[in-house]
Amino acid sequence: MNAICKVKEVVTGMWSLVVGMRVTGQNFVRPQFTVHYPRKTEGLDWEGFRGHPMLVAKPKDPTKPKCIACMLCVTSCPSGCIKVVKAKAPAPSEEEMKAYEEAKAKAEAEGQEAPKPPKGKAPKEPGKWVVNYTMCSQCGTCAEVCPVKSITYSKQVNQAGYSRKDFDAIDCLALLREQAGQAATAEKDA
Amino acid sequence: MQLIEKISERLEGDAYCRHFERRADSETLVINLGPQHPSTHGVLRIVAELDGEYVIRAEPVLGYIHRMHEKMGEVKSWWGFMPNMGRLDYLHAMAWNQAYICAVEKLAGIQVSERGEYLRTIAVELNRISSHLLWWGAYLLDLGAFTPIMYAFEDREILMDLLQQPTGQRLTYCYFRFGGVYADMTPATLAGIRDFVPYLRKRFPMYRDLVTGNYILRKRIEDIGVIDKDMCRRYGATGPVCRGSGINYDTRRNEPYSIYDRFDFDIPVYDTGCGMARYMVRFEEMEQSLRIVEQCLDQIDKSDGKHVAPKSPKPNYKAPAGEAYQAVEGSKGKIGVYVASDGKKNPYRVKLRSPSFCNLSLYAELAKGTLLPDALQILGSIDLVIPEIDR
Amino acid sequence: MSEVLKSLPVELIQLVVGLICLAALVGASAVLLVWMERKVAGHFQRRPGPFEVGPHGLLQTVADAAKLIGKQLATPRGADKILYWAAPFIAFLPVFVVMLPIPWGETLMALDVDLGLLLILAFSGMGVISLCLAGWGSNNKYGMLGAARAVSQSVAYEIPLLLSVLPIVFMTGSLSLSLVASVQGTWPWDWLVVRQPLAFFIYFVCAVAETNRAPFDLPEGESELTAGFHTEYSGMGFGLFFLAEYANMVVVSAVATTLFLGAWHGPGSDLLGGAVGVLWFMAKVVFLIFVMMWFRWTFPRVRFDQLLNIAWKWLIPLALINLLITAVLIPLWR
Numbered sequence: 001m002n003a004i005c006k007v008k009e010v011v012t013g014m015w016s017l018v019v020g021m022r023v024t025g026q027n028f029v030r031p032q033f034t035v036h037y038p039r040k041t042e043g044l045d046w047e048g049f050r051g052h053p054m055l056v057a058k059p060k061d062p063t064k065p066k067c068i069a070c071m072l073c074v075t076s077c078p079s080g081c082i083k084v085v086k087a088k089a090p091a092p093s094e095e096e097m098k099a100y101e102e103a104k105a106k107a108e109a110e111g112q113e114a115p116k117p118p119k120g121k122a123p124k125e126p127g128k129w130v131v132n133y134t135m136c137s138q139c140g141t142c143a144e145v146c147p148v149k150s151i152t153y154s155k156q157v158n159q160a161g162y163s164r165k166d167f168d169a170i171d172c173l174a175l176l177r178e179q180a181g182q183a184a185t186a187e188k189d190a
Numbered sequence: 191m192q193l194i195e196k197i198s199e200r201l202e203g204d205a206y207c208r209h210f211e212r213r214a215d216s217e218t219l220v221i222n223l224g225p226q227h228p229s230t231h232g233v234l235r236i237v238a239e240l241d242g243e244y245v246i247r248a249e250p251v252l253g254y255i256h257r258m259h260e261k262m263g264e265v266k267s268w269w270g271f272m273p274n275m276g277r278l279d280y281l282h283a284m285a286w287n288q289a290y291i292c293a294v295e296k297l298a299g300i301q302v303s304e305r306g307e308y309l310r311t312i313a314v315e316l317n318r319i320s321s322h323l324l325w326w327g328a329y330l331l332d333l334g335a336f337t338p339i340m341y342a343f344e345d346r347e348i349l350m351d352l353l354q355q356p357t358g359q360r361l362t363y364c365y366f367r368f369g370g371v372y373a374d375m376t377p378a379t380l381a382g383i384r385d386f387v388p389y390l391r392k393r394f395p396m397y398r399d400l401v402t403g404n405y406i407l408r409k410r411i412e413d414i415g416v417i418d419k420d421m422c423r424r425y426g427a428t429g430p431v432c433r434g435s436g437i438n439y440d441t442r443r444n445e446p447y448s449i450y451d452r453f454d455f456d457i458p459v460y461d462t463g464c465g466m467a468r469y470m471v472r473f474e475e476m477e478q479s480l481r482i483v484e485q486c487l488d489q490i491d492k493s494d495g496k497h498v499a500p501k502s503p504k505p506n507y508k509a510p511a512g513e514a515y516q517a518v519e520g521s522k523g524k525i526g527v528y529v530a531s532d533g534k535k536n537p538y539r540v541k542l543r544s545p546s547f548c549n550l551s552l553y554a555e556l557a558k559g560t561l562l563p564d565a566l567q568i569l570g571s572i573d574l575v576i577p578e579i580d581r
Numbered sequence: 582m583s584e585v586l587k588s589l590p591v592e593l594i595q596l597v598v599g600l601i602c603l604a605a606l607v608g609a610s611a612v613l614l615v616w617m618e619r620k621v622a623g624h625f626q627r628r629p630g631p632f633e634v635g636p637h638g639l640l641q642t643v644a645d646a647a648k649l650i651g652k653q654l655a656t657p658r659g660a661d662k663i664l665y666w667a668a669p670f671i672a673f674l675p676v677f678v679v680m681l682p683i684p685w686g687e688t689l690m691a692l693d694v695d696l697g698l699l700l701i702l703a704f705s706g707m708g709v710i711s712l713c714l715a716g717w718g719s720n721n722k723y724g725m726l727g728a729a730r731a732v733s734q735s736v737a738y739e740i741p742l743l744l745s746v747l748p749i750v751f752m753t754g755s756l757s758l759s760l761v762a763s764v765q766g767t768w769p770w771d772w773l774v775v776r777q778p779l780a781f782f783i784y785f786v787c788a789v790a791e792t793n794r795a796p797f798d799l800p801e802g803e804s805e806l807t808a809g810f811h812t813e814y815s816g817m818g819f820g821l822f823f824l825a826e827y828a829n830m831v832v833v834s835a836v837a838t839t840l841f842l843g844a845w846h847g848p849g850s851d852l853l854g855g856a857v858g859v860l861w862f863m864a865k866v867v868f869l870i871f872v873m874m875w876f877r878w879t880f881p882r883v884r885f886d887q888l889l890n891i892a893w894k895w896l897i898p899l900a901l902i903n904l905l906i907t908a909v910l911i912p913l914w915r
Contacts (some may be wrong), residue, residue, distance in 0.1 A: 013405030334882030
């Protein structure tokens with residue numbers, strides 16, 4: 001009995017091997033699952049793709065971002081990869097300087113305290129907005145926390161570079177200006 | 191010439207090898223399996239003493255991917271520690287996300303929106319399926335079958351595309367937020383998931399024909415690497431390792447969390463404790479996860495709330511003082527996160543309990559006396575993810 | 582000069598020309614087979630395989646060969662230089678000898694001897710030495726483990742190989758391959774496989790094991806021992822082992838075709854002065870190699886002791902029983 005059981009086991013085992021070969025044989029003749037990117041791109045879905053953080057332009061002025069330089073993204077980024085520097089106040093105009101000089105002279109003549117020098121109002125926008133993509137963990141915090149919805153993610157799926165410098169200081173203001181320039185030329189051509 | 195020879199003599203094997211060799215017989219061979227391994231285990235190094243083909247002793251050497259996550263827990267803010275959770279067990283990143291977020295929610299009493307809970311469950315169970323699929327493919331790759339991993343990756347590709355829409359990531363997910371999730375799933379994604387469930391169910395018979403019933407595979411897995419209940423208890427093995435040895439323990443049932451009590455699903459338990467038992471446990475867990483996902487999809491439209499609770503914490507959140515522990519069921523076993531807070535903006539301590547660490551610890555005793563191919567097959571069947579072990 | 586040429590025996594000229602053609606065939610077949618293996622593997626896994634280099638990846642092997650030739654020939658420290666570098670050559674050179682007696686067509690063969698089969702079986706045993714030397718000479722623990730496994734596997738499967746070929750010899754009464762080929766007829770039911778199916782099955786299994794192909798490829802078990810006996814070889818040393826493996830596959834399939842599948846016979850094999858017969862032979866060899874590749878990409882590896890068990894407990898008894906039945910039935914038939 002034992003020998004017959006053994007033989008039966010071997011025969012069913014051999015049959016299971018044939019069944020396995022039939023499965024691979026069937027897959028051999030089915031079409032490929034691979035998409036021959038970049039020659040073909042149909043069937044590829046990039047919705048929700050997250051590239052590096054990017055600024056969103058103001059609708060009325062495409063060269064300026066919506067960002068108000070509140071530094072919330074800088075403080076909440078887990079890796080600390082965003083660097084924002086507030087824009088400096090513009091230098092006072094000539095008339096303002098002249099008025100200040102006159103007021104200063106007048107105050108000195110009358111013996112009163114000199115007035116403060118004119119200081120321009122610093123605009124609420126970033127002077128520098130740089131992201132170090134090599135440290136980004138793509139968690140989504142910066143876009144989530146921005147109060148004016150000024151951060152989005154790049155949809156460039158085939159971003160490539162030759163050295164680390166292409167990734168560790170991505171100047172988003174320059175990118176924005178480039179995009180605005182491209183949009184303007186596209187409109188001109190249209 | 192002489193100096194170079196002397197130096198190379200001293201560098202023969204590192205400290206671990208020399209310590210190991212002290213107790214080795216002169217007749218046996220001491221080899222290193224890894225850390226550079228053609229298998230897809232990760233950077234695990236095992237120093238083994240072989241007598242011909244038999245393994246006399248085997249000791250794992252850890253630490254090749256130690257990245258100090260627990261230290262980062264003390265330095266980063268409460269919100270900022272979340273991306274770390276995706277990098278531990280990157281195959282089932284959602285479960286680690288869930289463990290940490292739920293621990294902090296327990297500590298601070300944060301409410302979770304109901305729709306958020308359903309979205310969390312869908313994400314965790316889909317991620318469990320993709321983790322088990324990759325384990326299956328990699329296990330068979332270890333055994334020498336090169337095709338099943340490609341079929342498994344086909345299915346995983348569909349899953350990753352589906353999960354990319356709400357999360358934005360394909361592997362190291364950072365989807366959970368305090369009080370809910372990052373973003374809602376669009377109707378298109380939910381429809382895609384609804385189509386995926388019957389698609390995967392149709393693939394299972396093919397996998398059974400190709401692999402599970404295969405005579406060569408059964409001869410290699412059955413009755414080999416038997417882990418009995420006592421060994422599981424001594425080493426604290428959880429997940430499919432303990433369920434394959436007859437211990438009916440699943441954190442979703444035994445320590446209920448989230449909304450798992452609303453779903454009807456079985457916990458597969460096998461008695462034999464061999465590699466085949468663990469294999470079948472994981473296969474059936476995939477089927478049960480599909481059931482949970484189906485029920486979630488049916489119930490999610492009736493849930494109220496948005497994907498995240500209103501007034502949920504912002505990135506500058508500071509948890510109140512106290513401590514909390516949350517255990518969830520990951521694909522490898524019981525994942526535990528313990529957080530202790532003293533009210534500051536960084537946690538005081540974050541302790542991560544990884545299931546693979548405890549599962550690996552029984553390997554040294556289990557591999558004694560087995561053949562070398564069997565020892566490697568047992569390692570595959572325990573399902574280890576080394577970054578989770580080393581943290 | 583022409584008198585010298587005329588005084589040479591025809592067989593010698595035939596031999597020399599045959600060797601040159603066979604060398605070209607070995608090279609061409611290796612190139613083609615590597616491409617075929619990768620494409621077949623790709624299609625089994627529902628992916629394209631090599632696609633970029635040349636149309637549909639046809640020049641991929643050429644690129645790989647150029648890369649291998651350009652690599653540094655490193656000898657590991659402590660390795661026995663003579664043995665280490667002799668091993669690839671010993672693996673590769675017997676292939677030429679083994680290909681000599683094979684009847685590629687009705688009149689197309691390099692060496693028409695009465696003992697063709699004996700020549701093949703004797704020289705294919707030389708491959709075992711090369712495995713041994715490669716593993717031992719590498720001064721590498723993985724290499725030694727792989728070599729030990731490879732040697733025991735090769736030696737164990739030689740016996741059922743011989744035993745499964747013997748019934749054919751009994752039936753045709755000769756060791757000459759051209760005679761065995763001519764005995765068979767045009768249609769599949771005239772081929773010897775119909776009368777000896779078990780022998781064909783055993784021969785094929787042993788052939789897969791002798792060439793170290795999956796599911797019997799434990800000696801080069803990639804996920805266990807890095808690369809087994811050829812771990813330390815780089816560049817052309819590895820290339821020669823690789824070439825030898827594919828050439829061995831061709832040889833073993835060609836012998837199976839000759840003995841069991843009717844060699845160059847097939848409908849229309851007399852046309853074009855025997856050229857169609859050669860095409861039939863090639864087609865059958867390619868089909869058998871395709872089946873070997875099918876095995877590789879479907880089955881997991883057989884464990885080493887199970888492998889030896891199969892040889893000793895199943896294949897040898899079955900081959901012996903087959904031999905006994907054949908030996909009893911032949912006088913009855915006559």
